Amino acid sequence: MTDARANPHPDSPDGLDAVDLFEGNPERRCPVLLVLDTSASMEGDPIAQVNEGLAQFERQLKVDALASLRVELAIVTFGGHVRVVDPKTGQILAAADADAATAFATVDGFVPPTLIAAGNTPMGEAVCTALGLLRGRKDLY
Template sequence: MEQRPFGEGIVDDQPAFGTNSFAENPEPRVPCVLILDVSSSMAGDPIKQLNDGLICYKDELTADSLASKRVEVSVVTFGSEVNTVVDYTTSEGFFPPKLEANGLTYMGQAVNQAIDSLEARKQEYKNAGISYYRPWIFLITDGAPNDSNWEQAAQRAVEGDKAKSFSMYCVGVEGADFETLAKFCVLEPLKLQGLRFRDLFLWLSSSQQSVSRSTPGDEVPLENPTVGDGWATASV
């Protein structure tokens, strides 16, 4: 798995605090958007395990004194509707939603909404003089997109990743269309082992803790989740 030099994505602006929240917490930010499939095929144990994984993710971020100040989480869900159910917040304000599965798979619209929100958030950082690391987008699905704009969204995701505007990760649950999912990311999409959402979010939190402790220009090695008893396997 390619090791991302997240640290080189940090902005070197000096803090000039423009909002109360940034004034109270001027730490550089690691923004992360979780794009989560809540279509009807996720009903039952998959959505339950996903919900449990989100709770674990919050707990792990909160337990790390630096990551709790630096990692900002946003959650975008998609079924027949696309909703931002958690806007950018550090772990203190992150209350994992109880997701319910229903509807179709409007993945393209969700990816566009996530990228739009990241661009807006980065502008808010710049306006407030807050430095930030290269953002993460984490897409999790068990299906294939069935909205009309998904190919444009996939191209936008790949171009943004190549331009280092963000790092795009795609994870497929059993039943996912990996050939289509691969169109959304530069790196090969990963296949979740069973329903190991908890292990996935433990890895995500641990990786972001490492990034949050790095300094500008550092290359941060990430543990390969396909090695040993990792939570993922290669999709091909």
């Protein structure tokens, strides 16, 4: 016998309902998914510039009142392997461990990661992962 309290939304595989995702903030959402090259060719100044760009992007979004309510951020990286950044902690996760319900965060909950460069450049796989996350997020809306 299953406990209905264990998953309040049994039709949703992750137990989340779109209403839960938008509680307290009824603004229309705009998913923004950055696909970033973290391959070995980005070592040194290039990856430092990407990291500074992420920090600046976050700062600019936080001072824009409307964007801070509407934009939902996610990051997919590719350098050796395709990874998804946990937007609330900045931790780098295997792409297989990510899903559309948790891969995105509103600006107020976003923690920009510190990226490092290493490995080859699986760009095609990264784009496919990103598209899958965007499709999944759209389904939650």
